[in-house]
Structure formats: structure tokens, C-alpha cells
Amino acid sequence: MLTDKKSKELMDEIVGLCKRKGFVFQSSEIYGGYNGFFDYGPLGAELKKNIKDAWWQDMVQRRDDVVGIDSSIIMNPSIWKASGHVDGFTDPMIDCKESKMRYRADHLFFAEVRIAGEMLGVVSLIESPEMLDEAKKKAEKLKRKLAIKGDLDEIVLICAVDATPEQYEQIPSPATGKAGTLTPPREFNMMFDTHVGAVRNDASKAYLRPETAQGIFANFKNVTDTSRLKLPFGIAQIGKAFRNEITPRNFIFRSREFEQMEIEYFIHEDSDWKTIHADWIKTRREWFTSIGLTSEFLGEEVHPSESLAHYARACTDITFKFPFGEQELEGIAARGNFDLTQHQEKSGKGLEIFDEASKSKLLPHVIEPSLGVDRTFLALICSAYTKDEIDGELRTLLKLHPRIAPVKAAIFPLVKKNENILQISNDLYKKLQRHLNVVTDLSGAIGRRYRRMDEIGTPFCITVDFESLEDNTVTIRDRDTTDQKRINLEEVLPFLLGKVNG
RNA sequence: GCGGGCAUAGUUUAGGGGUAAAACCCCAGUCUUCCAAACUGGUGUCGGCGGUUCGAUUCCGCCUGCCCGCACCA
Numbered sequence: 001m002l003t004d005k006k007s008k009e010l011m012d013e014i015v016g017l018c019k020r021k022g023f024v025f026q027s028s029e030i031y032g033g034y035n036g037f038f039d040y041g042p043l044g045a046e047l048k049k050n051i052k053d054a055w056w057q058d059m060v061q062r063r064d065d066v067v068g069i070d071s072s073i074i075m076n077p078s079i080w081k082a083s084g085h086v087d088g089f090t091d092p093m094i095d096c097k098e099s100k101m102r103y104r105a106d107h108l109f110f111a112e113v114r115i116a117g118e119m120l121g122v123v124s125l126i127e128s129p130e131m132l133d134e135a136k137k138k139a140e141k142l143k144r145k146l147a148i149k150g151d152l153d154e155i156v157l158i159c160a161v162d163a164t165p166e167q168y169e170q171i172p173s174p175a176t177g178k179a180g181t182l183t184p185p186r187e188f189n190m191m192f193d194t195h196v197g198a199v200r201n202d203a204s205k206a207y208l209r210p211e212t213a214q215g216i217f218a219n220f221k222n223v224t225d226t227s228r229l230k231l232p233f234g235i236a237q238i239g240k241a242f243r244n245e246i247t248p249r250n251f252i253f254r255s256r257e258f259e260q261m262e263i264e265y266f267i268h269e270d271s272d273w274k275t276i277h278a279d280w281i282k283t284r285r286e287w288f289t290s291i292g293l294t295s296e297f298l299g300e301e302v303h304p305s306e307s308l309a310h311y312a313r314a315c316t317d318i319t320f321k322f323p324f325g326e327q328e329l330e331g332i333a334a335r336g337n338f339d340l341t342q343h344q345e346k347s348g349k350g351l352e353i354f355d356e357a358s359k360s361k362l363l364p365h366v367i368e369p370s371l372g373v374d375r376t377f378l379a380l381i382c383s384a385y386t387k388d389e390i391d392g393e394l395r396t397l398l399k400l401h402p403r404i405a406p407v408k409a410a411i412f413p414l415v416k417k418n419e420n421i422l423q424i425s426n427d428l429y430k431k432l433q434r435h436l437n438v439v440t441d442l443s444g445a446i447g448r449r450y451r452r453m454d455e456i457g458t459p460f461c462i463t464v465d466f467e468s469l470e471d472n473t474v475t476i477r478d479r480d481t482t483d484q485k486r487i488n489l490e491e492v493l494p495f496l497l498g499k500v501n502g
Numbered sequence: 503g504c505g506g507g508c509a510u511a512g513u514u515u516a517g518g519g520g521u522a523a524a525a526c527c528c529c530a531g532u533c534u535u536c537c538a539a540a541c542u543g544g545u546g547u548c549g550g551c552g553g554u555u556c557g558a559u560u561c562c563g564c565c566u567g568c569c570c571g572c573a574c575c576a
Contacts, residue, residue, distance in 0.1 A: 008569085020513060020527080026567080032549055033567045085576090093503080093574080104574070190576085211576075246503080246574060254575070315576095331576080370576095390537065414535060443529085447537030454537095466535060475536075482537070 007323040014323070014385055015251055017396070021456050023047065023381070023406075024252060036248030036256035043456055044377070046406030046437055048259075051376050052238050054291055054403055055261050059236055066234035066263060067227050071215025073240060074196065077206050082346035083214050083339060085191060085207075094160065096173040096181050103174070103182075108160040110171045113139040115150040122170040122179065124160075132157060190243045192256075208242040213368065215239070216264045217339040224353050231355050231364055232276070234265040238373070250324050252374045259373035266364035268355060269337065273313065273365060277334045280369050281316050284330055288318065288376075292401030294383040297321040301328070312336070318371075320379040329379055330371035337363045380404060384457060390482060398457030399480055402499040407458040408436040409496055412449050414465040416442040425464040428474070428489060436496060454479055459499065462492060 018024040022041035028034040040048055060068045080086050094103045109131060110124040123138040125131050135155050143152060160171060172179045192208040195201075209215065216223075216235045223235055238261045248254050267276055281300065289295045303315040315333040319326045340363045344351040352361045384398040402408060409432065413425035422442075429440045439458075441449045446463065453461050461477040463484075468474050473486040476495065487495060 012569090016513065029549095029567095031566085035567065243576085249575085312576095328575095333576090393538065395538080412536090417534090445534070445537080445539070447539085449538090450536080451538050461537095463536065477536085484536075 010385075011251070011323040014381055017385070017398075017455070018044070018251075018381065036245060036254075038252050038255055038374075043406040047380070047400075047404060048373060048377055050404040050406065051291070051373055051380070052259075052261065055287070056236070056238065058287055058290075059234075059261075059263060063234075065229075065232060066236050066265075067223065067229065068236045068238075069216060069219055069223060070239065071212070071219060071237060073209050073242075074194070074206050075209065075215065075218060078346060079214050079218050079343070080191065080207050080209075082342045083217075084342070085210060085214075086189070094182050096183075103160075105161045106159060108171075108174070109135075109157045110160060110163065110167070111135045111139065111155045111157050112167075112170075113142050113155070114153040115143070115148060117153065120146055120148060122167075122172060124171050124174050126174055190245070192242045192244055209239075210243050211241050211370075212237045212239045212260045212262045213264060213370065214339070216262065217343055220340060220343075221349065221351055231353075231357070232265060232267040232271065234263045236261070236263045238262075250322070250327075252378050253322065253324075253327060255374065258375075260370060261373055262368065262370040265367040265369070267367060268358060269362055269365050270358070271365075273334050273367065277314060277316070277332065277367050280367050281318070281332050284318055284332060284369050284371075288329070288379075290401075291380065291404050292383060292399070293320065293376075293379055297379070297383060298329075299326055312338075320375075320382075322378065322382055327375075329375050330369060333368045333370070335366045335368050337365045339366070340364070395451055395454055397454035397479060400457035400459070402459040402496075403501070405457045405459050406437065407439050407453070407456060408500055409438045409460040409462055410449070410453045410458050411438060411440045412446060412461060412463045413442055414446060414463050418466075420469050421464050421466070424468055424474075424489070428462065428464065428492065432493060432496065435493060436500065450477065450482070460496065 015024075019026075021043055023044035025039045025041055026033045027037035027039050029039075056068065060066050077086070094105050094108060096103070103126065107127040108124060109127055110122055112122055113120040120139075121142050123135055123142060125134050125138070132155065135157055136152075139152055139155055158167070160168070163171065168182075170179055171182060173181045191210050194206055194208060195204040196206045197204050216237055220235070223229070239259065240257060241260050242257050245254055245256050248256055252258075265276070265280065267273060285298060285300075288298060297320050299319040299321065301317040301319050303317070305314075308315060313334040313336055315331055317328040318330040318332070320329045340351050343349075344363065352363050354361050355364075380400065381398065384400045386397050386399050388395060388397070398405075400406075411425055411429045411432065413421045415421060425440065429438060432438045441452070443449075450461055457479070459479045461479070463475045463477070465475065467486070468489075472489045474489060474492065475484045476487055476492070477484045
């Protein structure tokens with residue numbers, strides 16, 4: 001593992017490269033920026049598109065059991081009430097005025113300490129698997145301090161969000177042990193809201209979606225009615241999502257506007273969901289390595305059962321070791337049929353489907369592989385970023401997989417004073433351009449042109465030289481090895497297509 | 503939200519109450535028959551707003567953004 005200083009330097013270099021070469025810009029930069037938002041430049045837009053295309057090809061086109069949709073970002077606000085986001089997508093926060101510590105209200109627990117009903121005081125602690133034992137210890141300590149005899153009543157832990165106002169005043173700060181220093185919980189919904197229509201009032205309030213998943217659930221009936229799907233099947237979607245994050249951090253890793261790629265994979269309620277869940281984890285991990293993520297940087301984190309949402313049975317994150325730490329790339333949750341149940345109930349529309357195999361009507365359960373495009377983007381750049389030495393000269397390169405590299409090949413005339421070389425080069429460029437994102441570059445020494453391409457991750461450089469005039473061959477140079485071989489002009493396109501699609 | 507630091511060209515940095523600089527990059531040209539050659543020329547900069555001042559990029563205040571730590575992270 002890199003030292004903090006080294007990893008910070010590395011991250012700075014990567015952010016610098018992204019800016020310098022036109023991958024990622026800070027949003028609204030000419031107005032001083034805008035915290036938590038980013039813009040993708042010419043190369044970034046290509047790379048991002050390639051990630052999404054690869055995912056769509058592998059998860060939708062090349063599978064018989066998955067179809068795609070593209071739902072609107074602003075939907076009937078009832079959807080977000082049914083899904084629980086209006087009430088639940090909050091992080092109520094409590095500050096300790098004295099210690100300046102901040103707690104999430106739903107992570108803060110307290111217990112009243114009593115002996116035979118007589119109140120001795122209140123203890124508080126932060127949620128953990130051992131918190132009941134800790135509470136008992138704190139209660140015993142309180143008893144000794146007050147020099148009171150007798151057996152303690154049973155300790156009952158209560159979450160701070162469930163405290164009555166009278167109880168709340170009694171809760172001591174976990175940091176100082178003193179009561180009265182905690183601010184009331186401040187509600188904070190992470191959904192951005194807006195208004196639809198000419199009138200701005202409570203009735204016109206709408207939300208920017210915080211996840212793409214609900215667009216899938218809300219269209220469940222439309223899709224199953226029109227697509228002749230049989231269980232198990234998946235519905236996939238790529239799209240923007242918005243969350244009013246308190247602290248956007250780590251470049252594009254946590255931003256307020258981001259893009260998700262989600263699949264809701266519907267399964268029979270009696271099926272072996274553990275196996276299907278495990279299969280998806282494997283499928284998704286293999287996909288990450290197939291597009292060039294360094295497999296040693298990938299990890300898995302299984303959510304402990306006590307921290308799962310009440311409707312989820314299991315959730316495993318696929319993580320990536322970024323320079324700033326190991327962080328979630330994709331969450332693969334087994335969610336039961338909570339969402340469909342909610343939408344069926346709140347909309348009043350029957351959403352059950354008939355399963356031929358079991359001859360039963362049911363609301364299927366769901367496995368949800370959900371990942372961030374932007375996080376994948378960053379993980380790919382981090383995986384690809386390399387520095388090496390060519391004949392004593394330091395070079396920077398991005399070892400991006402040809403499938404996702406923004407530019408697939410560069411076509412160079414070795415010299416720009418020879419009309420015939422220019423002609424062949426330009427003809428080849430125009431021909432390749434019809435199939436692939438390619439560039440041409442006539443300026444400067446050939447070595448400089450190679451290095452320019454290395455730095456943006458272009459996997460192949462094709463040079464038209466004097467020999468090309470004799471035998472219709474060109475050199476093709478490999479980015480990672482810098483090795484060159486001669487191939488016939490006619491073979492260039494099939495070669496590149498093979499590398500890009502393979 | 504809190505505490506600390508920072509903000510000069512595309513990048514890395516120098517400078518200083520009185521006409522703002524270097525290197526690299528980029529562009530054009532000379533040269534050049536395969537890995538950032540050389541030479542010539544060129545574009546481009548003090549985050550924003552306000553205050554002090556004859557004059558502010560420099561001093562002060564506020565704002566915005568970035569970094570580190572705390573906290574937070576469906």
C-alpha cells in the first residue's frame with residue numbers, strides 16, 4: 001500500500017492528467033467551480049460512452065434474459081413516497097455543541113438507567129454490535145459513581161430518532177458524557193426537489209431521481225406486458241441520478257450528479273436467491289476485469305446483516321482500492337419484493353405476473369447489481385495510469401483496454417513533406433474513421449506524437465513511411481510494449497476491430 | 503457543518519504596494535526516414551466581490567473553489 005503522501009501525489013497526478021488532456025473538468029470552472037459537479041471533456045465523454053456501451057452490450061444485448069429501458073429523471077412524486085425516499089432518504093444529523101462532534105441520529109442510541117423504576121440517569125453510545133454490553137458497563141459505572149445499591153433494571157436501548165423531547169434533553173453527548181450539549185436532529189433529505197408546472201406550491205413539488213431503480217419498478221408492468229419475458233429476467237437502465245451529498249469528496253468518486261448503471265433481476269420468490277446473488281457477484285467482478293480493472297485492486301465487502309435495510313436480505317459491495325482508499329464501486333443487493341409490493345399497494349395497480357413454470361401469480365423478488373459510471377471511470381484511469389522508462393526517457397501512459405480507450409488508433413505520416421505518404425495516411429484515416437474513433441497528427445517528431453498518444457491511452461499508432469510506398473504496408477505500434485510490426489494496409493481495420501471487440 | 507492550509511498561463515512554480523516571469527505544454531515555421539532533438543516565432547495568467555490607498559495581483563474583509571483532519575457516505 002502506498003503511503004499517504006505518495007497516494008495523494010498519485011491522485012493529484014491523475015486529476016491533473018484528466019484536466020490537462022480533456023477527460024474531466026470541474027463544473028462551471030469559469031465561474032469559480034461548483035462543488036460536487038463535474039464536466040467530461042472530449043476524451044472523457046468518449047471514455048464514459050465506451051464504459052456504458054460495454055456494459056449495455058454485455059449485460060443487455062448479449063444476454064437473452066435482460067432488456068433495457070430509459071425512464072424519465074423526474075417522475076410522479078408518489079413514486080418516491082412509495083419507495084420510502086421521501087421519508088427515509090435522510091441523514092438526520094446531531095451536533096455536539098461542546099465537542100464539535102457530529103453524529104447521525106439513527107446511529108446514536110441511549111438507555112435510561114433505573115433501579116426498581118427509579119431513574120439514575122441516561123447513558124448514550126454510538127451504534128455497534130457490542131453496544132448493549134457497553135451500555136451495561138456504562139450503567140454500572142453510573143451506579144457506582146452515585147453509590148447506589150440494588151440491581152439495575154433491564155437496559156433498553158432506544159435510538160435517538162425515537163426519543164421524546166423530554167428524553168432527548170437527557171441524552172448525554174457520547175464524547176463528553178454531559179447532557180444538554182446535543183443539538184436537535186436536523187432533517188436533511190438527500191433528494192433535490194423542483195417544481196413542475198407554472199405554480200410553485202407543495203402540490204407542484206417533484207424530485208430529481210436519486211436512483212434509476214425506481215424507473216424500472218414503476219415500468220415493471222409496461223415492460224412485462226410488452227416484452228414476453230419469463231422468470232428469471234432483468235430490466236436494465238443507464239442514467240443520471242442526483243443526490244445532495246453533504247460532503248462530495250475524492251474527485252468524481254462522490255458527486256452530486258452522477259450516472260448509474262442498474263439491473264433489477266427478477267426471480268421467483270421460491271428460487272435459490274443465494275446462488276443467483278453469488279452468480280451476479282461473480283459476473284460483475286469478471287466484467288470489471290474484462291474492461292481492464294486491475295483485479296488485485298478489486299475486493300468485496302459483505303454488509304453485515306444488522307446494517308441492512310429492513311427489506312434487503314443481503315448486500316455485497318464490489319470495492320476498488322483507489323489511491324484514497326478502498327471504496328465501493330458496485331452494490332449487489334438481494335432486495336426481496338419490497339419495491340414492487342410498495343408500488344402495487346400505493347398505485348392500486350396489480351403488478352403480479354404469471355409464472356408459467358410454477359403456474360402461479362406472484363410479485364417476483366429481485367437481485368440488484370447497481371454501479372456508478374463515474375466511479376468505474378475513475379477506477380479505470382487509476383488502473384491504467386502508469387509511468388515507465390523508454391530508452392532512459394520517462395513516459396506517462398494510460399494502459400486502457402482497447403475496448404474502452406477513447407481513441408482507438410492514431411494514424412501518422414512519418415513525414416509531412418511527402419505527398420504520397422500524406423495521401424496514403426489520409427486515405428487510411430478516412431477509412432478507419434467510419435468505424436472507430438481515430439485521430440491523425442502531423443505535427444512534430446514521430447516520437448513526440450507516440451508519447452502524446454500514450455498519455456491518453458491510445459492503444460495503437462499506425463505510421464505510414466517510405467516503405468509503405470513500395471509495398472502497401474504500414475507499421476503498427478503497441479502502446480504498452482512500443483513494439484512495432486508491419487502489416488498490410490488492408491489488414492489494419494480488421495486488426496483494430498479484432499482488438500477493440502475482442 | 504467544524505478546525506487547519508491553499509488559490510499567479512493548459513501544467514509545475516517564481517515574484518512583488520508602481521508595466522507580472524520561467525520551464526514544460528500548445529500553435530506556426532525551418533530541419534527531420536520511427537520514440538518527448540534543435541532553432542525561430544507566437545497565443546495565453548494573478549478565482550470572485552468589496553474595503554484601505556494616488557495606485558492592490560500583493561494588505562484587510564467577505565464569497566467561491568480545492569486539499570488535509572473530524573464527521574458523514576442507499
